[in-house]
Structures are given as C-alpha cells and as structure tokens.
C-alpha cells in the first residue's frame with residue numbers, strides 16, 4: 001500500500017498523519033508501531049460501525065489487542081454530555097486502565113467526543129483518530145481540538161488534546177453520502193483561498209475529478225489539506241494567533257447555522273456561503289480583485305456548494321454575530337483573503353457596514 005506521512009510537529013506531543021487507501025486493514029500493526037498496548041476501545045456510531053468496525057477489530061485482534069466496541073447514536077444532536085457518559089460507562093465496564101487507549105472511528109462528531117473522553121478518562125489515556133468523513137480527514141482529526149456541545153452553544157466544553165496518530169483511509173469516503181462529501185470540499189477550498197494559491201489552482205482544475213471521487217485527486221487533496229493544517233497547528237496549537245485563519249468563512253457561516261437552527265445547512269455548506277461572503281468583503285476592502293473573488297465563488301459553485309446568504313434581517317444577523325466566539329470588546333476578528341492564497345486578519349467594529357457589503361440591509 002502506498003502510504004503518505006505528514007508530521008504534526010508539537011515537540012513531545014508530535015505525531016504523524018498517515019494516509020492511504022485501505023489503511024484500516026493495517027490499524028493493528030500501526031498501533032503496535034506506535035507502542036500502544038493494552039485494550040483498545042473503538043468508539044464509533046450506529047452508521048459507521050456496521051461499515052468499518054469489523055475491519056478494524058480483525059486487524060487489531062490479529063495484532064494481539066483486546067478490542068471493546070463502543071457504539072453511539074449518530075448525529076450532531078448527540079454530541080453532548082449524555083453521550084459522553086455512555087463512553088465513560090463503556091470504558092469503566094470494560095475496566096480500561098491507563099495502559100489502554102481509544103480508537104475514534106467516524107466523522108468529526110465521533111472524533112471530537114472520543115478525543116474528549118480520552119483527554120478526561122483517568123486524567124488522560126492515548127487515542128488515535130480514524131476519520132471517515134472528508135471533513136474529519138482534512139480538518140477535525142488534526143490539531144487536537146476535542147469536545148462536546150452545551151445546550152447553549154456548540155463546542156463549549158472541551159480540551160486541546162492531541163492524538164497519538166491520525167490514520168486516514170480515503171477508501172472510507174466511498175460510502176460517504178454525497179452531501180457530506182461536498183461539505184468536506186468546503187473546508188478544503190478554505191485552505192486554498194487563504195493559505196495556498198497553488199492548491200487553489202489544483203482544486204480549480206480538478207473540481208470534476210474530485211466530485212467523481214477520483215482516488216489520486218482525493219489523496220493529493222486530503223494530504224495537501226492535512227499538511228496545511230499541520231503547519232498552522234504546529235505554529236499555534238492553542239489558537240492564540242495564526243490558527244484563527246482556519247476560521248476563514250466561519251464567521252458568517254456560523255451566523256447562518258445559528259439563524260437556520262442547525263437544520264437547513266450542514267456545517268460545510270454554511271462555511272461555503274461564508275467563504276463567498278468573506279471574498280466579497282475582502283474585495284470591498286481592496287484586499288483582492290474582482291477576478292479573485294469571481295474565481296473563489298466559481299470554485300464553490302463548481303463544487304456544488306451554496307453561495308448565497310439566506311434572507312434574514314440585518315438585526316437577526318447582528319444578533320447571531322454577537323454570539324460568535326471571535327467577537328471581543330475590540331471588535332470582530334474577521335479573516336479576509338489577500339488575493340488568492342494568503343490572508344489578513346481585520347478587527348471590525350462596524351458589523352452593520354459588514355452586512356451591507358453582503359447585501360444585508362436594515
């Protein structure tokens with residue numbers, strides 16, 4: 001199997017992202033190579049476990065591990081303390097000790113929850129990410145943000161806790177529903193727009209191959225995305241500075257999710273809208289040309305993602321924006337694109353003017 005390795009350089013918390021088609025068959029030996037011992041709790045959900053748990057279990061058992069399955073209900077609505085308790089219960093029931101570890105098999109919801117369980121169970125046991133959605137392969141499994149939602153907000157409870165490894169099997173994308181697949185492409189466009197112009201060009205040229213889930217195009221796309229994210233995380237693990245660039249497109253994206261009650265748009269779709277609006281704002285401020293803006297919007301459209309803000313009033317958008325984690329007393333930290341492939345961060349106080357640029361008036 002042709003494997004690619006990307007290092008996330010964080011001193012003693014450094015780890016490798018290993019990527020290939022079919023890697024789930026070799027999870028057992030790879031965990032042995034990492035020096036992991038004891039029991040492996042495989043945290044997954046009722047959608048992913050029937051597809052991939054047996055593969056993981058067989059490889060782990062062949063490598064001599066005791067394996068304990070933990071299957072959770074599927075959905076963002078279950079990313080909460082009740083479900084987290086189900087994980088703790090299963091770990092206690094199976095007498096997992098400090099010498100044991102967790103495998104997080106699923107999308108970002110599973111990765112975030114299983115990672116937080118690993119961070120907190122017995123004050124921390126090792127875990128490995130086995131991401132199975134495009135979004136989790138290019139974003140959430142890398143960088144150590146773990147956690148759950150609180151009834152009053154998304155991801156309010158959590159910890160920075162790095163995995164021991166991220167093992168990405170792009171073959172798992174074969175079973176991913178189309179809409180979920182497109183969501184991952186939204187986050188991928190983000191990397192190109194603000195951090196890597198050449199990658200943007202690649203995405204632009206290969207949009208139809210990506211939509212057809214061509215393996216080579218996907219492997220390049222996932223590995224380049226991981227390398228970009230790994231470099232950002234290595235520079236700023238706890239989002240004190242540059243890591244905020246990963247929130248490009250997310251400010252208005254989150255507002256859209258809030259206003260539509262997290263039901264109409266999936267996260268990546270809301271981010272796609274946010275990217276197009278951020279490009280519009282960047283062009284308004286003179287940070288990019290109309291041609292740059294058109295290219296960004298063109299790629300988002302070509303990838304089958306939405307671009308238009310849903311029709312809510314300026315007052316409603318202002319209210320939604322005021323809940324944004326990135327709003328500080330000094331204004332909203334807004335990530336703009338500088339041309340295509342670079343970024344600049346702006347503190348914006350006049351959010352009414354910001355919304356007017358996007359065509360949202362009183």
Ligand code: NAD
Nearest residue numbers: 047074107108109110132133135136139140145172175176
């Ligand atoms: P998800 O985990 O809900 O997965 C989407 C759907 O696809 C689910 O129904 C899931 O069961 C199903 N699925 C997963 N893999 C599959 C496969 N291979 N085949 C068929 N179905 C499959 O959603 P997501 O988009 O992966 O993740 C979203 C979550 O990630 C959110 O909770 C978000 O807050 C979080 N997130 C975290 C970070 C981070 O840095 N930690 C970054 C971005 C997003």
Ligand code: GLY
Nearest residue numbers: 139143145243246
């Ligand atoms: N998804 C944003 C981050 O990991 O910082």
